[in-house]
Amino acid sequence: MTPQATDPALNLLQRVYGYQQFRGHQADVIRHVTAGGDALVLMPTGGGKSVCYQIPSLLRPGCGVVVSPLIALMQDQVNALQQLGVRSAFLNSTLNGEAQYAVESAFRRGELDLLYIAPERLLTPRTLDMLQQGEVALFAIDEAHCVSQWGHDFRAEYWKLSVLHERFPAVPRIALTATADARTREEILLRLGLEQAAQFVSGFDRPNIRYRIQPKQNIRQQLLSFLSPRRGEAGIVYCLSRKKTDETAAWLREQGYDAWPYHAGMTPQARQQNQDRFLRQDGVVIVATIAFGMGIDKPDVRFVAHTDLPKTLEAYYQETGRAGRDGLPSEAWMIYGLQDVVMMQQWIEQSEADDLHKQVERHKLDAMLGFCELTSCRRQALLAYFGDEMLKPCGNCDNCLEPVQTWDATEAARKALSCVYRAGQRFGVVHLLDILLGHHTEKIRSYGHDRLSTYGIGKDLDATQWRSVFRQLLVRGLLAVDWDAHGALRLTEASRPVLRGEQPVLLRKDQVVAETGKSRRGGSVPDGVEGRIFEELRALRRKLAEEQGVAPYMIFPDGVLTQMAQSRPQSTDALAKISGVGEYKLLHYGAAFLEVLRQFGPPPAAPAEAATFRQSLQLLLQGMSIAQIAQRRNLALSTVWGHVVQAVEASMLDYREITEITEAQIEAITDAWLSLPEEEQTRLKPLYELLDGKIDYHVLRCVVTGLRREALEGENND
Numbered sequence: 001m002t003p004q005a006t007d008p009a010l011n012l013l014q015r016v017y018g019y020q021q022f023r024g025h026q027a028d029v030i031r032h033v034t035a036g037g038d039a040l041v042l043m044p045t046g047g048g049k050s051v052c053y054q055i056p057s058l059l060r061p062g063c064g065v066v067v068s069p070l071i072a073l074m075q076d077q078v079n080a081l082q083q084l085g086v087r088s089a090f091l092n093s094t095l096n097g098e099a100q101y102a103v104e105s106a107f108r109r110g111e112l113d114l115l116y117i118a119p120e121r122l123l124t125p126r127t128l129d130m131l132q133q134g135e136v137a138l139f140a141i142d143e144a145h146c147v148s149q150w151g152h153d154f155r156a157e158y159w160k161l162s163v164l165h166e167r168f169p170a171v172p173r174i175a176l177t178a179t180a181d182a183r184t185r186e187e188i189l190l191r192l193g194l195e196q197a198a199q200f201v202s203g204f205d206r207p208n209i210r211y212r213i214q215p216k217q218n219i220r221q222q223l224l225s226f227l228s229p230r231r232g233e234a235g236i237v238y239c240l241s242r243k244k245t246d247e248t249a250a251w252l253r254e255q256g257y258d259a260w261p262y263h264a265g266m267t268p269q270a271r272q273q274n275q276d277r278f279l280r281q282d283g284v285v286i287v288a289t290i291a292f293g294m295g296i297d298k299p300d301v302r303f304v305a306h307t308d309l310p311k312t313l314e315a316y317y318q319e320t321g322r323a324g325r326d327g328l329p330s331e332a333w334m335i336y337g338l339q340d341v342v343m344m345q346q347w348i349e350q351s352e353a354d355d356l357h358k359q360v361e362r363h364k365l366d367a368m369l370g371f372c373e374l375t376s377c378r379r380q381a382l383l384a385y386f387g388d389e390m391l392k393p394c395g396n397c398d399n400c401l402e403p404v405q406t407w408d409a410t411e412a413a414r415k416a417l418s419c420v421y422r423a424g425q426r427f428g429v430v431h432l433l434d435i436l437l438g439h440h441t442e443k444i445r446s447y448g449h450d451r452l453s454t455y456g457i458g459k460d461l462d463a464t465q466w467r468s469v470f471r472q473l474l475v476r477g478l479l480a481v482d483w484d485a486h487g488a489l490r491l492t493e494a495s496r497p498v499l500r501g502e503q504p505v506l507l508r509k510d511q512v513v514a515e516t517g518k519s520r521r522g523g524s525v526p527d528g529v530e531g532r533i534f535e536e537l538r539a540l541r542r543k544l545a546e547e548q549g550v551a552p553y554m555i556f557p558d559g560v561l562t563q564m565a566q567s568r569p570q571s572t573d574a575l576a577k578i579s580g581v582g583e584y585k586l587l588h589y590g591a592a593f594l595e596v597l598r599q600f601g602p603p604p605a606a607p608a609e610a611a612t613f614r615q616s617l618q619l620l621l622q623g624m625s626i627a628q629i630a631q632r633r634n635l636a637l638s639t640v641w642g643h644v645v646q647a648v649e650a651s652m653l654d655y656r657e658i659t660e661i662t663e664a665q666i667e668a669i670t671d672a673w674l675s676l677p678e679e680e681q682t683r684l685k686p687l688y689e690l691l692d693g694k695i696d697y698h699v700l701r702c703v704v705t706g707l708r709r710e711a712l713e714g715e716n717n718d
C-alpha cells in the first residue's frame with residue numbers, strides 16, 4: 001500500500017477515491033473552503049469539480065449541502081458516492097413523504113456527509129428550518145451559471161439563494177460552474193453575494209478531446225465510417241431535426257448499433273427509457289437533438305458526432321464537451337456543408353427576433369462558420385474565442401494532424417461570382433452549378449442559360465469542388481443569400497474586387513480523410529490478450545452494476561479497467577495501487593476483479609528478444625556499424641542483421657543510414673528490383689541471381705524490405 005499522506009485532504013483523496021494526486025486547483029480550493037472561506041470555482045467539464053466540495057464536506061464537521069438543478073442526476077450522484085462509502089442522500093420532488101422524512105431525520109442526527117437538494121426544495125421554510133436543526137458543513141452551489149439570466153439554463157430560484165448567506169452567515173459557500181465567460185462570472189458573484197469569495201479559474205481546454213470537421217458529402221456513409229471503428233463505445237450523434245433523429249437511429253440499429261433516439265417530440269417515458277439505456281448499458285449510441293445533454297453526467301462518452309452545424313461556438317463547445325469527462329481520449333467529429341450554411345443563415349434572417357438580436361446571432365454564426373473553415377489549429381481558435389490563450393498548436397485536432405492545404409481559387413471564384421451575376425442573381429446553388437458545368441436541364445433551356453457566357457466554363461472542377469467554392473465564398477461574405485428571392489445567391493460589396501480580378505482568393509482544399517480504423521477506446525485498449533481481459537472485466541462490471549442497480553462506470557470507470565488489463569495485478573496490494581481504486585471498492589469488489597485477473601496471470605516480462613532488438617537499434621542509431629555491434633554484443637552477424645531488417649520493416653531505421661550498405665549497392669538493387677515482375681519482387685532469389693550473386697543476402701533483404709515499405713507508404717499517401 002502507498003504510504004498514507006499526512007495532509008488530511010490528500011489522505012482522503014487516496015483512501016476514498018483511490019487517486020494519487022490533486023489536479024489543477026483542487027488542492028487550493030479544498031484548503032480554502034475547508035478553512036471556512038467562500039469560493040467561486042470555474043473548471044471545464046471533467047476537471048474534477050466534485051471533489052472540490054466533497055472533500056471539504058468530509059473534513060468539516062456537519063453535512064455538505066449541495067444545491068443542484070439537475071434532479072435527474074441526484075440519484076446517480078448519490079449512488080456514485082455510496083459506491084465510495086460516503087454517506088449521502090438527496091431531497092427533491094421525486095421522493096415520497098416517507099422517504100423524505102427519513103432523509104431529514106438522518107440529516108438532523110448527523111448521519112449524512114453529503115446532501116443534494118433541488119433549489120426550489122431548499123428554499124422552502126421546512127427545509128431551511130431542518131438545516132438549522134442540524135449542522136451544515138458548507139453550501140455547494142453547483143451549475144452556478146444558472147443564476148445568469150442571459151444563459152440558456154437560467155433558473156429563477158437561483159437568485160433567491162442569497163438567503164443562505166443571511167440565514168447561515170458562518171457556513172462557507174462554494175459556487176461551481178464549467179460555463180464561464182467574464183460576464184456570467186460577474187453575475188454569479190453579484191447575485192449570490194459572493195463578492196468576497198476567492199476565485200479559482202481554470203482554462204477551458206479539454207485536451208483529451210480530438211476535434212475534427214469534414215466536408216459533408218454523404219451523411220450516412222460518412223457517419224458509418226466514423227462509427228465502425230468505434231463499435232461498442234458510448235457516444236452521442238446530434239441531428240438538427242426530430243425526423244432525422246428518428247430515422248438515423250433506426251438506420252443505425254439496422255446496421256447493428258445499439259442506437260436510440262432522443263428528442264422533445266417523444267413521450268417522457270420513451271425518452272427516459274432511452275436515456276437510461278445510455279446511462280446503464282455499455283456501448284449505447286444516442287441519436288439526439290440538442291434537447292439531450294444538460295444533466296448527462298456520463299463520464300465515459302467516447303464520441304460526440306454532429307451531422308448538422310451547431311448555431312454557435314458556445315453550443316459546439318458545450319455539446320462536444322459531453323465527451324470524455326473521464327479524461328480519456330475522445331472524439332468530437334462533425335460534418336458540415338453548403339446546406340448548413342444556407343439553412344443557418346436562413347434561420348436567423350427569418351426568425352422573429354429584432355435587429356439587434358439578429359446582429360448578435362449573425363456574429364455568432366460567423367464565428368462558428370469561420371471555425372469550420374479554419375486551416376490552422378482548431379483548439380487554439382476555440383480557446384481564443386473564449387479568451388484563453390494557447391501558445392502552440394495542439395497536435396490533437398484534424399488541422400494539426402493532417403495539415404490543410406489551400407489552393408489559389410482566384411479564377412474559380414471569378415467564374416462563380418460572374419455566373420451568379422450573369423444569371424441575374426436570382427438562382428440557388430443547384431442551378432448555378434448546372435450552368436457552370438454546362439448541364440442540359442429543363443430549367444437551363446427555359447431560361448436560355450445555355451447562351452450565357454458562363455455556361456460550361458467550370459468543367460475544370462467537379463460538382464463537389466464547386467460546392468466547396470460556393471460554401472467558402474458564402475462564409476467569407478463574398479456571396480450572400482437573398483431571402484426575399486427564396487434563397488437565391490447574390491453578390492455583395494466584397495464581391496466586386498474579386499470579380500474584377502483585383503483580389504486573390506485562397507481557399508481551403510477539402511479532403512475527406514479516411515478513418516484509420518483504429519479505435520481509441522478508454523485510452524487505447526489494444527487487441528489481443530489485453531482486449532480479452534478488458535472484455536472479461538467489463539462483463540464482471542456489468543454484472544456487479546446490475547446487482548447494485550447502478551451504472552457500470554460507478555463500479556469502476558473504463559480507465560481503471562484498462563489499467564487493470566494492462567498491469568494485471570495479482571494481489572490486493574497491487575490492485576490498490578491502481579488509480580481510481582479506493583478503500584471501499586477494494587473491500588467490496590477487489591476479490592471479484594482479482595479472480596478474473598488471476599485467470600490470466602501476471603503480464604509476461606518484456607520478452608528477452610524484444611530487449612535485445614532494442615539494444616541493437618540503439619547502437620545503430622548511435623552510428624555503430626553492424627560488425628561493431630556484433631562484436632560489442634557478442635552476437636552472430638546474422639542476428640544483428642535480423643535486428644536491422646526488423647527495424648527497417650518497422651520504419652524505425654532508414655536502410656540508407658546503414659554503414660554496411662553503399663550508395664552504389666542501393667542503386668543497383670533498386671534498379672534490378674524495379675525491373676522484376678511484381679510477383680517476383682517479394683522473393684530474394686531472383687534478385688540475387690539478377691545481380692550475379694555479387695551482393696550479400698543480408699544487404700538485399702534489408703534494402704528490399706525498405707523498398708517495399710516505401711512502396712506501401714506511397715500507396716497510403718494517395
Ligand code: ADP
Nearest residue numbers: 019021022023045046047048049050051325326
Ligand atoms: P466535473 O464535475 O468538473 O465535470 P468530475 O468531478 O465529475 O468533473 O470529475 C471528472 C472525473 O475525474 C471523475 O471521474 C473523477 O472521479 C475524476 N477525478 C477527479 N479528481 C481527480 C484526481 N485528482 N485524480 C484523478 N481523477 C480525478
Ligand code: ZN
Nearest residue numbers: 377394397400
Ligand atoms: Zn490543433
